[in-house]
Amino acid sequence: MRVLHTSDWHLGRAFHRESLLEAQAAFVDHLVETIRSERVDVVAVAGDVYDRALPSVDAVALCNETLRRLVAENVHTVLISGNHDSARRLGFGADLMDASGVHLRTDPARVGEPVVVGDVAFYAIPYLEPEAVRAPWALPERSHSAALEHAMGLVRDDLAGRGMPSVVLAHAFVTGGKGSDSERDISVGGVAHVPVAAFDGVDYVALGHLHGRQRMSESVRYSGSPIAYSFSEATQVKGSWLVDIGPGGFRGAEFVPAPVPRPIARVSGRLADLLTSERWSPLEGHWLQVTLTDPVRPKSAMENLRRRFPHTLALSFDPEDAPQAAPRAPRLAGRPEIEVALDFIREVRGEPADDGERRLLREAVEACRAKEALA
Template sequence: MRMLHTSDWHLGRSFHRESLLRGQAAYVDHLVETVRSERVDVVVVSGDVYDRALPPVDAVALCGEALHRLTGAGARVVLISGNHDSAARLGFGSGLMDGAGVHVRTDPSRAWEPVMVDDVAFYGIPYLEPELVKGAWELPGRSHTAAMSYAMERVRADAARHARSVVLAHAFVTGGEASDSERDISVGGVAHVPLSVFDGVSYVALGHLHGRQRMAETVRYSGSPLAYSFSEAGQRKGSWLVELGSGETSFVPAPVPRPVGRLRGLLDDLLTSPTYTDMEDHWLQVVLTDPVRPKSAMDRLRARYPHTLALAFEPSGAVAAAQPVRLSGRPEAEVALDFVREVRGEPAAPEEEDLLRQAIEASRAKETMA
């Protein structure tokens, strides 16, 4: 049996206000083509199908299209809810969808009831919020380890009846490498789940972390299909193709609609150096290290790098002020001009100082009239 392991689609997500829906649609095209070309029997989606509990309508439409096309290409689909999804909304109609070959598992109390595909048992463990299952499961503590251990004990008990078993889980396994785009799921510092919790099954398809990772030979994160933060620059996105009979696993790279990157340095160097030519089509995060903050920096950067999305300033040699600046009793103009000097690294120009004073006077006049 051939399985394609994906996760963290985050349909409806934007990237610094740039819509990603077109790139996500291209990923769906890629999945369907992979199912056909690689003769995939089952596609598993390990949570965070949507980016938020109430997804936009175009994201819901894309999800419906994806499920319809994947089953039309000949694959069964097993998916679980993640911490970004609304389990109730995602799970609506799951009983009806079972008959169409789409198996949505969002109810923690059914995590150990397998979806059978030939002789392989698929167990969908949705994101487990410890506080919500602690009472019903009589857990010894409010932790992700306690919740996942309880679910896996019951999964192993049922899996013993089957030749092969696959677990879908949405969790932060100890030792995994996080990025900036995952939502924190920690509760009092007990978010991590030990790898040993997943012992005893044929394969564990993990979701939550956005970089592909091999926690063990049969325990893996597929990562997200697109980069959702600049911390993911350089990551190779895609899905795991798993041959459950032989145990062979290969990574299938996903299309990259627009790469992301980071640049750091002096503005003039970034604008003129040929070293950065291949970054001109990237979505960029730029950190300028000029000792004095350059004027119109974003406009100048976008003349060469039109897809610059984030800009920060870290002046080289800058030191923190030794003493806090006194504000009480000082004229507003002096405080404002000190602020300009602090953030820019040089005083305001005379014409800027005049404009600032005029604005303050106009504000005072308006307050008096009120």
């Protein structure tokens, strides 16, 4: 059996206010072409189908068109909800879709019920918000590790009576994984990671959440997002894993690169050099994040840059040999909400939050996240 492992589509997402729907539609074209050329049997989508719990009408339309095309290719598609998705909204009509070969799994109560395709059991573990599953599963603690280990216990219990190859889909931050700026923080009490050993006992694990492809072990992998969603991903090769599963289990995986809608790059230098030097010519069609190093901040810098680099999206200044300046405000993108809140208190009050305040803020952040997971 051939399984195409993909994740983190984030349909409807923008890149510094630039719409990516056209690029995401091009990825879907590539996905269908890969299914045909590689004779794929199952498409495994490991969460974050949408970019937000209430996706735009255009994002929903693209998802609908994508699933319709996958059904037309006569492949089975197994999808789970991620931390960006609304599990209840994404899971609407799941039972009705099963008959078409589209298997949406967003309910934690069903993690021990596999989708059996041929002689392979697919166990779909949606993103598990610890607060949402702690009471139903009587977890000993509120953590991602406790939630996922309980879910995997249910998987192993069911698998023990089947004696067939197995694939697990999960949306989590596995210890040792390398993140990027475009992923939403999922930490609980400061802890977001789960050990790779939690997945022992299955043949292949299709992970979602981290946006760069990576191998946590030979058979536990992230596919990464199909498109770059932050400049921190400028060096990443995007795509999907093409996984072979045989009677004895996992046989190997090959990475299939996805098309690049528009390359991205980070550049740094003085404005005059950026505007005149031929060495920057290859970047004229890129989306750019530019850091200017002029001793004095140039006037109309963005306007001038866009005459040569029309797709410049982000601009910052870091003067060469500048005297020690006052500390800059910390960046917000990609940082845990609790850290942003604590930095705000320190900034406006001139002293850090005390232990009680930190505890109250952490509880508020986690309550908001749990509410969103149940939306």
